[in-house]
Amino acid sequence: MDSAAARDRVLDAAEELFYSRGVQSVGMDELRGASGVSLKRLYQLFPAKEQLVAAYLARRDERWRGRLAEHVARRRDPRERIPAVFDWLEGWFGEDGFRGCAWINAYGELGATSTLVAEQVRAHKEAFRDYLASLVADAGLPAALTGPLFLLAEGAMVTAGITGTARPAAEAREAARALVAAARPVGPGRPRTA
Template sequence: MDSAVARERALDAAEELFYARGIQAVGMDAVRAASGVSLKRLYQLFPAKEALVEAYLLRRDVRWRQRLADRVDRHQDPRERILAVYDRLHEWFSEPGFHGCAWINSFGELGATSPRVAELARAHKQAVRDYLRTLVSDAGLPADTADPLHLLAEGAMTTAAIFGSPEPALQAKKAAARLLDAAR
């Protein structure tokens, strides 16, 4: 197995395990077993577990934000583009195996002891906030509208994970619509 294939297998296994069970609960042996990548190769690719966690979060960030953009890009109307963020959240919260936000979870587990995990969590959240700021700007709305929209999304993520329901996305969408109407 070449390095690229081994890396993808390891990351696939790590993502599934870390997201479902938590980072601290999953050892490198579990990643080895789930991926079929030998422990020696795994450590050649990722010299420490933190390197694997970093790669997992970076790859997930790209995928997560692309799915969000794909959902938003189905719409032309600037208001609908903003509200599509919450539609994407609803889709995500409805997926089997939804366990909340990987960055919130990672930060909760390791943010106090891993500056790199904390940095990655902040970078992801900032990128999402910046994306909302762009959508708000494109809609011709006041710039300060983006931060409460971001908080609605973040609150929906946490609430959906805790209660195991996609409903918070719909509630956040209603609140976002009201916020957009008030901002006009």
């Protein structure tokens, strides 16, 4: 098995186990068994567990943000793309095996002790916030709307992870709709202010 295939198998196993059970409860020997990659090869690929956690989060980030953007892009009206974020979150929250936000979970377990994991979590959250900012700008709305929308989405993720229901996404979507409806469009000659 070449290095790319071995890496993918380890990351697949890590994602399944870390997301469903938590990072600290899963040992490298268990990852070896689940991936079918020898312990020696596993450590060659990822010399430290935190490197594996960071790689798992980075790969999940790319897929997560890609799926979100693909869903949202189906809406023609730029103003409808903002509530579409919450539609997508609602679908994600309702998936079998949903256990909250992988990045928030990893930060809760390792953020205080692993700079590498904390950086990966911050990068994901910053990229998500930047994506929301782009939706706000495309809708011709004030940039100041980005922060509240980001907090609505993040709060929905945490609440859904704790309650095990998709309802927080619907509630956040309604709040987002109210914010968008109340926002004054940014017209020509009026600067978008943060």
